[in-house]
Amino acid sequence: MATSTTSSVYIHVIEDVINKVREEFVNNGGPGDSVLTELQGLWEMKMMHAGVICGPIERSSAPKQPAPGGPITPVHDLNVPYEGTEEYETPTAEILFPPTPLQTPIQTPLPGSAATPLLGSADNSSMYNIPTGPSEYPTPVSDSGGSSDVKGGRQYMPSPSPTPWMSQRPPVVDVNVAYVEGRDEVDRGSSQQPLTQDFFMMSSGKRKREDFATQYHSSGYIPQQDGAGDATPGFLQVSKGSDSLAGRGTVTSAKREMLACGTRSSSKIPQLDGPIPDPYDDVLSTPNIYNYQGVVNEDYNIVNTPAVNELQAGTPAIIAQQDVVDDDDDEPLNENDDDELDDVDQGEELNTHHLVLAQFDKVTRTKSRWKCTLKDGIMHINNKDILFNKATGEFDF
Amino acid sequence: MATFELYRRSTIGMCLTETLDEMVQSGTLSPELAIQVLVQFDKSMTEALETQVKSKVSIKGHLHTYRFCDNVWTFILQDALFKNEDTQENVGRVKIVACDSKLLTQ
Numbered sequence: 001m002a003t004s005t006t007s008s009v010y011i012h013v014i015e016d017v018i019n020k021v022r023e024e025f026v027n028n029g030g031p032g033d034s035v036l037t038e039l040q041g042l043w044e045m046k047m048m049h050a051g052v053i054c055g056p057i058e059r060s061s062a063p064k065q066p067a068p069g070g071p072i073t074p075v076h077d078l079n080v081p082y083e084g085t086e087e088y089e090t091p092t093a094e095i096l097f098p099p100t101p102l103q104t105p106i107q108t109p110l111p112g113s114a115a116t117p118l119l120g121s122a123d124n125s126s127m128y129n130i131p132t133g134p135s136e137y138p139t140p141v142s143d144s145g146g147s148s149d150v151k152g153g154r155q156y157m158p159s160p161s162p163t164p165w166m167s168q169r170p171p172v173v174d175v176n177v178a179y180v181e182g183r184d185e186v187d188r189g190s191s192q193q194p195l196t197q198d199f200f201m202m203s204s205g206k207r208k209r210e211d212f213a214t215q216y217h218s219s220g221y222i223p224q225q226d227g228a229g230d231a232t233p234g235f236l237q238v239s240k241g242s243d244s245l246a247g248r249g250t251v252t253s254a255k256r257e258m259l260a261c262g263t264r265s266s267s268k269i270p271q272l273d274g275p276i277p278d279p280y281d282d283v284l285s286t287p288n289i290y291n292y293q294g295v296v297n298e299d300y301n302i303v304n305t306p307a308v309n310e311l312q313a314g315t316p317a318i319i320a321q322q323d324v325v326d327d328d329d330d331e332p333l334n335e336n337d338d339d340e341l342d343d344v345d346q347g348e349e350l351n352t353h354h355l356v357l358a359q360f361d362k363v364t365r366t367k368s369r370w371k372c373t374l375k376d377g378i379m380h381i382n383n384k385d386i387l388f389n390k391a392t393g394e395f396d397f
Numbered sequence: 398m399a400t401f402e403l404y405r406r407s408t409i410g411m412c413l414t415e416t417l418d419e420m421v422q423s424g425t426l427s428p429e430l431a432i433q434v435l436v437q438f439d440k441s442m443t444e445a446l447e448t449q450v451k452s453k454v455s456i457k458g459h460l461h462t463y464r465f466c467d468n469v470w471t472f473i474l475q476d477a478l479f480k481n482e483d484t485q486e487n488v489g490r491v492k493i494v495a496c497d498s499k500l501l502t503q
Contacts (some may be wrong), residue, residue: 009449010409017413023432035425039416039434046412155454198426354491356402356456359498360470371462372470374495376446378407381479382484385408387446388454388481393493395460395474 006385009052014043052385354381358391370395400439401496404446413438443501454481458491469498 018040025036047053358377363370374391404410417434420426429497463468472493479486 005452009445013409013441013445016445017434017437020441021430021437024430024433030430031426035420038425039420042416042419046415047409050408050412078481104476115489122464216502217472354488355406356491356493356495357407358493358495359401359403360495361498363465363470363495370463370472372472372495372498374456374486374493375498376443376450377454377495378404378442378446380408381488381491384483384486386452386454386479386486387450388452389446389450390455390457393456393472395456395457395472395490396462397460 006387010046010047010053010385011389014040016049051383074373353383355379358388358393365397368397370397399501400443401434401501402435402439403494403496404442405441406440406494409441410438438503452481454479455482456493458488461490468500471497 012315018032022033024032026031043319147163344386356374356377358374361373361375363372365371372393372395374393375389377388377391379386379388405414411437414485417431420432421428421455456474456477456479458474461469461475462470462473464472470493472495474491474493475489477491478486479491
Protein backbone atom coordinates (compact mmCIF):
# COMPACT_ATOMS: atom_id res chain seq x y z
CA MET A 1 0.00 0.00 0.00
CA ALA A 2 1.21 3.42 -0.74
CA THR A 3 -0.31 6.63 0.34
CA SER A 4 -0.85 8.90 -2.58
CA THR A 5 1.35 11.63 -1.25
CA THR A 6 4.22 9.25 -0.65
CA SER A 7 3.83 7.85 -4.11
CA SER A 8 3.87 11.24 -5.74
CA VAL A 9 6.89 12.35 -3.77
CA TYR A 10 8.70 9.19 -4.74
CA ILE A 11 7.86 9.71 -8.39
CA HIS A 12 9.07 13.23 -8.14
CA VAL A 13 12.35 12.09 -6.60
CA ILE A 14 12.89 9.52 -9.30
CA GLU A 15 12.34 12.06 -12.03
CA ASP A 16 14.50 14.59 -10.29
CA VAL A 17 17.36 12.16 -9.97
CA ILE A 18 17.06 10.98 -13.54
CA ASN A 19 16.98 14.49 -14.90
CA LYS A 20 19.90 15.66 -12.89
CA VAL A 21 22.19 12.82 -13.78
CA ARG A 22 21.22 12.90 -17.45
CA GLU A 23 24.08 15.18 -18.27
CA GLU A 24 26.56 12.72 -16.83
CA PHE A 25 25.04 9.90 -18.81
CA VAL A 26 24.98 11.69 -22.13
CA ASN A 27 28.14 13.75 -22.06
CA ASN A 28 31.75 12.84 -21.36
CA GLY A 29 31.52 9.49 -23.05
CA GLY A 30 28.74 8.34 -20.75
CA PRO A 31 26.68 5.27 -21.52
CA GLY A 32 23.96 7.35 -23.13
CA ASP A 33 20.33 8.18 -22.67
CA SER A 34 19.14 4.65 -23.25
CA VAL A 35 20.96 3.38 -20.21
CA LEU A 36 19.42 6.16 -18.18
CA THR A 37 15.99 5.17 -19.38
CA GLU A 38 16.74 1.58 -18.47
CA LEU A 39 17.78 2.72 -15.04
CA GLN A 40 14.60 4.65 -14.54
CA GLY A 41 12.48 1.76 -15.79
CA LEU A 42 14.14 -0.76 -13.48
CA TRP A 43 13.92 1.57 -10.52
CA GLU A 44 10.25 2.31 -11.01
CA MET A 45 9.48 -1.33 -11.57
CA LYS A 46 11.10 -2.25 -8.29
CA MET A 47 9.23 0.49 -6.56
CA MET A 48 5.96 -0.79 -7.86
CA HIS A 49 6.84 -4.31 -6.81
CA ALA A 50 7.63 -2.99 -3.39
CA GLY A 51 4.22 -1.37 -3.45
CA VAL A 52 5.39 2.07 -2.57
CA ILE A 53 4.38 3.83 -5.76
CA CYS A 54 1.08 3.55 -7.54
CA GLY A 55 1.47 2.72 -11.18
CA PRO A 56 1.10 3.48 -13.92
CA ILE A 57 3.41 6.39 -13.82
CA GLU A 58 2.45 9.16 -16.14
CA ARG A 59 5.68 9.58 -17.96
CA SER A 60 6.12 13.25 -18.46
CA SER A 61 8.58 12.50 -21.22
CA ALA A 62 11.40 13.67 -19.09
CA PRO A 63 11.02 17.40 -18.99
CA LYS A 64 14.54 18.50 -19.28
CA GLN A 65 14.91 20.75 -16.34
CA PRO A 66 18.05 22.75 -16.36
CA ALA A 67 19.84 21.18 -13.46
CA PRO A 68 20.04 24.03 -11.01
CA GLY A 69 22.17 22.37 -8.42
CA GLY A 70 25.39 22.86 -10.28
CA PRO A 71 28.14 20.44 -9.40
CA ILE A 72 27.22 17.62 -7.14
CA THR A 73 27.94 18.41 -3.57
CA PRO A 74 29.85 15.72 -1.78
CA VAL A 75 27.86 13.79 0.74
CA HIS A 76 28.49 14.78 4.29
CA ASP A 77 30.71 12.19 5.83
CA LEU A 78 28.96 10.98 8.95
CA ASN A 79 32.07 9.28 10.19
CA VAL A 80 33.67 12.60 10.92
CA PRO A 81 32.93 13.80 14.42
CA TYR A 82 30.49 16.63 14.38
CA GLU A 83 31.97 19.82 15.69
CA GLY A 84 29.05 22.09 15.88
CA THR A 85 28.03 24.55 18.52
CA GLU A 86 27.02 23.23 21.88
CA GLU A 87 23.69 24.92 21.97
CA TYR A 88 21.41 21.96 21.75
CA GLU A 89 20.51 19.45 24.35
CA THR A 90 21.69 16.31 22.71
CA PRO A 91 24.41 14.92 24.93
CA THR A 92 27.67 14.66 23.16
CA ALA A 93 30.00 11.79 23.46
CA GLU A 94 32.21 13.75 25.80
CA ILE A 95 29.37 14.26 28.22
CA LEU A 96 28.25 10.71 28.13
CA PHE A 97 31.68 9.20 28.27
CA PRO A 98 34.25 11.58 29.66
CA PRO A 99 37.73 10.74 28.49
CA THR A 100 39.18 10.24 31.94
CA PRO A 101 37.36 9.75 35.18
CA LEU A 102 37.70 12.70 37.43
CA GLN A 103 39.72 12.06 40.46
CA THR A 104 39.65 14.31 43.42
CA PRO A 105 42.81 14.36 45.45
CA ILE A 106 41.42 12.77 48.53
CA GLN A 107 44.11 10.22 48.99
CA THR A 108 45.62 12.02 51.94
CA PRO A 109 43.90 11.11 55.15
CA LEU A 110 42.17 13.58 57.32
CA PRO A 111 44.09 14.81 60.32
CA GLY A 112 43.60 12.47 63.17
CA SER A 113 42.09 9.83 61.04
CA ALA A 114 45.16 7.76 60.77
CA ALA A 115 45.03 6.37 64.22
CA THR A 116 41.45 5.32 63.97
CA PRO A 117 40.45 2.61 61.61
CA LEU A 118 37.06 4.23 61.33
CA LEU A 119 38.26 7.33 59.69
CA GLY A 120 40.66 5.39 57.66
CA SER A 121 37.86 3.37 56.29
CA ALA A 122 35.85 6.46 55.55
CA ASP A 123 38.75 7.48 53.44
CA ASN A 124 38.63 4.21 51.71
CA SER A 125 35.02 4.48 50.85
CA SER A 126 35.63 7.59 48.90
CA MET A 127 38.58 6.08 47.20
CA TYR A 128 36.64 3.11 46.08
CA ASN A 129 34.24 5.26 44.27
CA ILE A 130 36.83 6.80 42.08
CA PRO A 131 37.17 3.98 39.58
CA THR A 132 33.50 4.07 38.85
CA GLY A 133 34.03 7.40 37.26
CA PRO A 134 31.48 10.03 36.46
CA SER A 135 28.07 8.81 35.72
CA GLU A 136 25.48 10.15 33.42
CA TYR A 137 22.79 9.91 35.97
CA PRO A 138 22.35 11.77 39.20
CA THR A 139 22.97 9.62 42.17
CA PRO A 140 21.20 10.13 45.43
CA VAL A 141 23.19 12.51 47.51
CA SER A 142 22.55 10.46 50.57
CA ASP A 143 24.80 7.65 49.53
CA SER A 144 27.63 8.92 51.66
CA GLY A 145 28.69 11.30 49.00
CA GLY A 146 31.55 9.19 47.94
CA SER A 147 30.33 8.98 44.41
CA SER A 148 29.39 12.60 44.29
CA ASP A 149 32.93 13.57 44.89
CA VAL A 150 34.22 12.21 41.71
CA LYS A 151 31.48 13.57 39.59
CA GLY A 152 31.57 17.17 40.58
CA GLY A 153 31.00 19.51 37.71
CA ARG A 154 29.55 17.04 35.28
CA GLN A 155 26.42 17.88 33.50
CA TYR A 156 23.85 15.96 35.45
CA MET A 157 25.52 16.49 38.77
CA PRO A 158 22.94 17.80 41.20
CA SER A 159 25.21 18.69 44.08
CA PRO A 160 27.63 21.38 43.06
CA SER A 161 30.11 21.14 45.89
CA PRO A 162 32.41 18.31 45.11
CA THR A 163 35.10 18.38 47.75
CA PRO A 164 34.65 20.98 50.45
CA TRP A 165 32.50 18.86 52.66
CA MET A 166 35.08 16.16 52.62
CA SER A 167 36.52 17.74 55.69
CA GLN A 168 33.26 17.58 57.56
CA ARG A 169 32.50 14.07 56.71
CA PRO A 170 31.69 12.07 59.79
CA PRO A 171 33.84 9.07 60.38
CA VAL A 172 31.40 6.65 58.89
CA VAL A 173 32.09 3.59 56.88
CA ASP A 174 30.15 3.70 53.69
CA VAL A 175 28.52 0.34 53.60
CA ASN A 176 27.07 1.01 50.19
CA VAL A 177 30.46 0.86 48.65
CA ALA A 178 31.97 -2.45 47.84
CA TYR A 179 35.01 -2.97 49.91
CA VAL A 180 38.07 -3.73 47.91
CA GLU A 181 40.64 -5.30 50.01
CA GLY A 182 44.13 -4.03 49.72
CA ARG A 183 43.57 -0.51 48.52
CA ASP A 184 43.40 1.02 51.90
CA GLU A 185 46.48 -0.77 52.88
CA VAL A 186 48.46 0.85 50.17
CA ASP A 187 47.01 4.14 51.13
CA ARG A 188 47.61 3.77 54.77
CA GLY A 189 51.02 2.35 54.31
CA SER A 190 52.19 5.35 52.39
CA SER A 191 50.43 8.32 53.84
CA GLN A 192 49.30 7.51 57.30
CA GLN A 193 52.49 6.35 58.65
CA PRO A 194 53.65 9.54 60.32
CA LEU A 195 50.38 10.02 62.08
CA THR A 196 50.52 6.56 63.38
CA GLN A 197 53.90 7.32 64.73
CA ASP A 198 52.55 10.30 66.59
CA PHE A 199 49.93 8.30 68.28
CA PHE A 200 52.46 5.73 69.01
CA MET A 201 54.50 8.17 70.94
CA MET A 202 51.58 9.65 72.72
CA SER A 203 49.87 6.62 73.96
CA SER A 204 52.92 4.54 74.40
CA GLY A 205 53.72 6.81 77.24
CA LYS A 206 50.39 5.97 78.63
CA ARG A 207 50.95 2.33 78.23
CA LYS A 208 54.57 2.28 79.19
CA ARG A 209 55.68 0.44 76.16
CA GLU A 210 58.62 2.46 75.03
CA ASP A 211 60.84 -0.52 75.49
CA PHE A 212 59.34 -2.35 72.62
CA ALA A 213 59.32 0.39 70.09
CA THR A 214 62.58 -0.43 68.45
CA GLN A 215 61.86 -4.05 68.67
CA TYR A 216 58.71 -3.66 66.66
CA HIS A 217 60.49 -1.83 63.97
CA SER A 218 63.15 -4.39 63.54
CA SER A 219 61.33 -7.63 63.98
CA GLY A 220 58.06 -6.93 62.28
CA TYR A 221 55.89 -8.62 64.79
CA ILE A 222 54.74 -7.68 68.22
CA PRO A 223 55.43 -9.54 71.31
CA GLN A 224 52.69 -8.23 73.46
CA GLN A 225 54.04 -8.29 76.89
CA ASP A 226 52.24 -5.54 78.63
CA GLY A 227 49.28 -7.51 79.73
CA ALA A 228 48.87 -10.95 81.03
CA GLY A 229 47.43 -13.56 78.77
CA ASP A 230 48.18 -16.75 77.06
CA ALA A 231 48.79 -17.57 73.47
CA THR A 232 45.78 -19.73 72.85
CA PRO A 233 43.27 -17.02 72.02
CA GLY A 234 45.87 -15.56 69.75
CA PHE A 235 45.96 -18.77 67.82
CA LEU A 236 42.24 -18.85 67.73
CA GLN A 237 42.40 -15.44 66.26
CA VAL A 238 44.71 -16.65 63.57
CA SER A 239 42.57 -19.48 62.46
CA LYS A 240 39.45 -17.43 62.52
CA GLY A 241 41.04 -14.72 60.51
CA SER A 242 42.42 -16.96 57.84
CA ASP A 243 39.14 -18.78 57.50
CA SER A 244 37.20 -15.65 56.98
CA LEU A 245 39.67 -14.28 54.53
CA ALA A 246 39.61 -17.50 52.62
CA GLY A 247 43.14 -17.33 51.41
CA ARG A 248 42.95 -13.81 50.10
CA GLY A 249 46.56 -13.49 51.09
CA THR A 250 48.30 -10.40 52.16
CA VAL A 251 46.95 -8.23 54.86
CA THR A 252 48.74 -5.51 56.63
CA SER A 253 50.32 -6.32 59.82
CA ALA A 254 49.13 -2.97 61.00
CA LYS A 255 45.57 -3.98 60.76
CA ARG A 256 46.22 -7.36 62.10
CA GLU A 257 47.60 -5.95 65.20
CA MET A 258 44.92 -3.38 65.54
CA LEU A 259 42.30 -5.97 65.41
CA ALA A 260 44.10 -8.54 67.34
CA CYS A 261 44.86 -6.17 70.09
CA GLY A 262 41.40 -4.84 70.03
CA THR A 263 39.86 -8.19 70.48
CA ARG A 264 42.29 -9.25 73.04
CA SER A 265 42.50 -6.11 75.02
CA SER A 266 40.12 -7.34 77.61
CA SER A 267 41.74 -10.68 78.05
CA LYS A 268 45.28 -9.29 77.80
CA ILE A 269 46.74 -11.82 75.45
CA PRO A 270 50.34 -11.41 74.41
CA GLN A 271 50.78 -12.05 70.77
CA LEU A 272 53.89 -14.04 70.39
CA ASP A 273 53.16 -15.86 67.22
CA GLY A 274 53.82 -13.26 64.58
CA PRO A 275 51.41 -11.42 62.32
CA ILE A 276 47.83 -12.48 62.32
CA PRO A 277 45.53 -12.52 59.34
CA ASP A 278 42.99 -9.91 59.94
CA PRO A 279 39.25 -10.19 60.45
CA TYR A 280 39.24 -6.41 60.35
CA ASP A 281 38.67 -6.56 56.65
CA ASP A 282 35.46 -8.39 57.10
CA VAL A 283 34.52 -6.08 59.87
CA LEU A 284 34.77 -3.16 57.51
CA SER A 285 32.09 -4.41 55.23
CA THR A 286 29.53 -5.13 57.86
CA PRO A 287 27.90 -2.27 59.65
CA ASN A 288 27.14 -4.17 62.81
CA ILE A 289 30.65 -5.03 63.63
CA TYR A 290 31.53 -1.50 62.86
CA ASN A 291 30.28 -0.42 66.24
CA TYR A 292 32.51 -2.92 67.72
CA GLN A 293 35.34 -1.24 65.92
CA GLY A 294 34.58 1.87 67.85
CA VAL A 295 35.55 0.05 70.98
CA VAL A 296 38.80 -0.84 69.42
CA ASN A 297 39.51 2.78 68.82
CA GLU A 298 39.06 3.84 72.33
CA ASP A 299 41.51 1.26 73.34
CA TYR A 300 44.53 2.92 71.71
CA ASN A 301 45.86 -0.42 70.80
CA ILE A 302 46.78 1.30 67.64
CA VAL A 303 49.94 2.07 69.46
CA ASN A 304 51.05 -1.39 68.75
CA THR A 305 51.08 -0.69 65.07
CA PRO A 306 54.62 0.11 64.11
CA ALA A 307 55.38 1.93 60.97
CA VAL A 308 57.60 -0.80 59.67
CA ASN A 309 54.78 -3.21 59.59
CA GLU A 310 52.70 -0.77 57.71
CA LEU A 311 55.26 -0.46 55.05
CA GLN A 312 54.92 -4.12 54.45
CA ALA A 313 51.47 -3.38 53.24
CA GLY A 314 52.79 -1.82 50.11
CA THR A 315 54.09 -5.04 48.70
CA PRO A 316 53.43 -5.92 45.08
CA ALA A 317 51.37 -8.82 46.22
CA ILE A 318 48.72 -6.47 47.42
CA ILE A 319 48.58 -4.65 44.17
CA ALA A 320 48.17 -7.84 42.27
CA GLN A 321 45.43 -8.81 44.62
CA GLN A 322 43.77 -5.50 43.99
CA ASP A 323 43.69 -6.18 40.29
CA VAL A 324 42.08 -9.49 40.82
CA VAL A 325 39.38 -7.97 42.90
CA ASP A 326 38.79 -5.26 40.35
CA ASP A 327 38.42 -7.78 37.61
CA ASP A 328 35.89 -9.66 39.60
CA ASP A 329 33.89 -6.52 40.02
CA ASP A 330 34.05 -5.20 36.51
CA GLU A 331 34.10 -8.07 34.12
CA PRO A 332 30.67 -9.58 34.54
CA LEU A 333 29.00 -6.22 34.36
CA ASN A 334 30.66 -5.22 31.14
CA GLU A 335 30.18 -8.55 29.53
CA ASN A 336 26.52 -8.56 30.27
CA ASP A 337 26.10 -5.11 28.89
CA ASP A 338 27.77 -5.99 25.66
CA ASP A 339 25.87 -9.17 25.24
CA GLU A 340 22.58 -7.48 25.74
CA LEU A 341 23.38 -4.80 23.26
CA ASP A 342 24.60 -7.25 20.71
CA ASP A 343 21.55 -9.38 21.05
CA VAL A 344 19.29 -6.48 20.60
CA ASP A 345 21.27 -5.26 17.68
CA GLN A 346 21.30 -8.51 15.82
CA GLY A 347 17.71 -9.13 16.58
CA GLU A 348 16.80 -5.75 15.27
CA GLU A 349 18.78 -5.98 12.10
CA LEU A 350 17.29 -9.31 11.26
CA ASN A 351 13.73 -8.93 12.33
CA THR A 352 12.70 -5.34 12.14
CA HIS A 353 10.93 -4.34 9.03
CA HIS A 354 9.61 -1.25 10.64
CA LEU A 355 12.07 1.53 10.20
CA VAL A 356 12.07 5.27 10.55
CA LEU A 357 14.78 7.29 8.86
CA ALA A 358 14.84 10.93 9.78
CA GLN A 359 16.84 13.87 11.00
CA PHE A 360 16.66 14.96 14.58
CA ASP A 361 16.32 18.54 15.70
CA LYS A 362 16.39 17.89 19.40
CA VAL A 363 16.58 14.94 21.72
CA THR A 364 16.05 15.49 25.43
CA ARG A 365 15.59 13.30 28.42
CA THR A 366 14.09 13.95 31.82
CA LYS A 367 14.56 10.97 34.08
CA SER A 368 13.25 8.12 32.01
CA ARG A 369 11.14 10.28 29.77
CA TRP A 370 12.59 10.95 26.35
CA LYS A 371 11.37 13.55 23.95
CA CYS A 372 12.60 14.14 20.49
CA THR A 373 11.66 16.22 17.53
CA LEU A 374 12.42 14.77 14.15
CA LYS A 375 12.04 16.15 10.69
CA ASP A 376 12.15 15.06 7.08
CA GLY A 377 11.53 11.42 7.77
CA ILE A 378 10.67 8.33 5.84
CA MET A 379 8.84 5.70 7.81
CA HIS A 380 8.31 2.18 6.67
CA ILE A 381 5.68 0.82 8.98
CA ASN A 382 3.30 -2.06 8.50
CA ASN A 383 4.34 -2.25 4.85
CA LYS A 384 3.46 1.36 4.29
CA ASP A 385 5.79 4.15 3.45
CA ILE A 386 4.84 7.33 5.23
CA LEU A 387 6.74 10.56 4.87
CA PHE A 388 6.69 13.29 7.41
CA ASN A 389 7.91 16.80 7.65
CA LYS A 390 7.91 16.89 11.42
CA ALA A 391 7.55 14.27 14.08
CA THR A 392 7.49 14.44 17.83
CA GLY A 393 8.39 11.44 19.87
CA GLU A 394 7.67 10.74 23.51
CA PHE A 395 9.21 7.60 24.85
CA ASP A 396 9.53 6.13 28.27
CA PHE A 397 12.60 4.11 28.91
CA MET B 398 24.02 21.36 -0.07
CA ALA B 399 25.23 18.60 2.11
CA THR B 400 23.22 15.41 2.22
CA PHE B 401 22.83 12.26 4.22
CA GLU B 402 23.17 8.78 2.89
CA LEU B 403 20.57 7.91 5.47
CA TYR B 404 17.69 7.71 3.04
CA ARG B 405 19.38 5.07 0.93
CA ARG B 406 17.99 2.58 3.42
CA SER B 407 14.43 3.56 2.60
CA THR B 408 12.37 1.64 0.14
CA ILE B 409 13.04 4.01 -2.71
CA GLY B 410 16.72 4.08 -1.89
CA MET B 411 16.99 0.31 -1.71
CA CYS B 412 15.20 -0.02 -5.02
CA LEU B 413 17.64 2.39 -6.62
CA THR B 414 20.61 0.63 -5.09
CA GLU B 415 19.45 -2.73 -6.35
CA THR B 416 18.90 -1.33 -9.81
CA LEU B 417 22.33 0.23 -9.89
CA ASP B 418 23.89 -2.98 -8.62
CA GLU B 419 22.32 -4.98 -11.39
CA MET B 420 23.34 -2.51 -14.04
CA VAL B 421 26.89 -2.29 -12.81
CA GLN B 422 27.15 -6.06 -12.69
CA SER B 423 25.80 -6.41 -16.18
CA GLY B 424 28.34 -3.89 -17.35
CA THR B 425 25.89 -1.33 -18.64
CA LEU B 426 26.85 1.18 -15.99
CA SER B 427 30.17 2.19 -14.54
CA PRO B 428 30.52 2.10 -10.78
CA GLU B 429 31.53 5.74 -10.73
CA LEU B 430 28.37 6.77 -12.46
CA ALA B 431 26.33 4.61 -10.12
CA ILE B 432 27.83 6.46 -7.19
CA GLN B 433 26.92 9.75 -8.80
CA VAL B 434 23.35 8.60 -9.16
CA LEU B 435 23.23 7.67 -5.50
CA VAL B 436 24.63 11.01 -4.47
CA GLN B 437 22.05 12.73 -6.60
CA PHE B 438 19.41 10.60 -4.95
CA ASP B 439 20.60 11.76 -1.52
CA LYS B 440 20.16 15.34 -2.63
CA SER B 441 16.84 14.88 -4.36
CA MET B 442 15.32 12.89 -1.56
CA THR B 443 16.37 15.38 1.11
CA GLU B 444 15.08 18.24 -0.97
CA ALA B 445 11.77 16.55 -1.67
CA LEU B 446 11.23 15.83 2.01
CA GLU B 447 11.89 19.44 2.84
CA THR B 448 9.79 21.01 0.16
CA GLN B 449 7.02 18.59 -0.69
CA VAL B 450 6.11 16.94 2.57
CA LYS B 451 4.03 18.82 5.07
CA SER B 452 2.59 16.14 7.31
CA LYS B 453 3.19 15.85 11.00
CA VAL B 454 3.52 12.65 12.95
CA SER B 455 3.55 11.89 16.64
CA ILE B 456 5.32 8.85 17.97
CA LYS B 457 4.79 7.30 21.36
CA GLY B 458 6.16 4.14 22.74
CA HIS B 459 8.37 2.36 25.16
CA LEU B 460 12.00 3.06 24.51
CA HIS B 461 13.81 -0.23 24.54
CA THR B 462 17.23 0.95 23.40
CA TYR B 463 18.80 4.27 22.75
CA ARG B 464 22.15 5.02 21.27
CA PHE B 465 23.93 8.12 20.17
CA CYS B 466 26.95 7.45 18.11
CA ASP B 467 28.66 9.57 15.47
CA ASN B 468 25.87 12.10 15.71
CA VAL B 469 23.28 9.52 14.85
CA TRP B 470 20.53 8.70 17.28
CA THR B 471 19.14 5.23 17.19
CA PHE B 472 16.01 4.37 19.12
CA ILE B 473 14.36 1.03 19.32
CA LEU B 474 10.77 1.35 20.43
CA GLN B 475 8.41 -1.28 21.63
CA ASP B 476 4.68 -1.03 21.26
CA ALA B 477 4.96 2.20 19.40
CA LEU B 478 2.01 4.21 18.24
CA PHE B 479 2.40 6.40 15.15
CA LYS B 480 -0.24 9.01 14.50
CA ASN B 481 -0.61 11.39 11.66
CA GLU B 482 -3.54 13.38 10.36
CA ASP B 483 -5.39 10.50 8.77
CA THR B 484 -4.27 7.30 10.34
CA GLN B 485 -2.54 5.70 13.20
CA GLU B 486 -0.36 2.65 13.21
CA ASN B 487 0.65 0.30 15.96
CA VAL B 488 3.98 -1.39 15.77
CA GLY B 489 5.41 -3.96 18.12
CA ARG B 490 8.98 -3.01 17.46
CA VAL B 491 10.39 -0.20 15.39
CA LYS B 492 13.78 1.27 14.89
CA ILE B 493 14.31 4.98 14.47
CA VAL B 494 17.54 6.22 12.96
CA ALA B 495 18.02 9.95 12.96
CA CYS B 496 20.93 12.09 11.83
CA ASP B 497 21.59 15.53 13.20
CA SER B 498 19.63 18.02 11.16
CA LYS B 499 22.15 20.72 11.97
CA LEU B 500 24.74 18.96 9.91
CA LEU B 501 22.83 19.95 6.80
CA THR B 502 22.45 23.58 7.62
CA GLN B 503 26.07 24.22 8.30
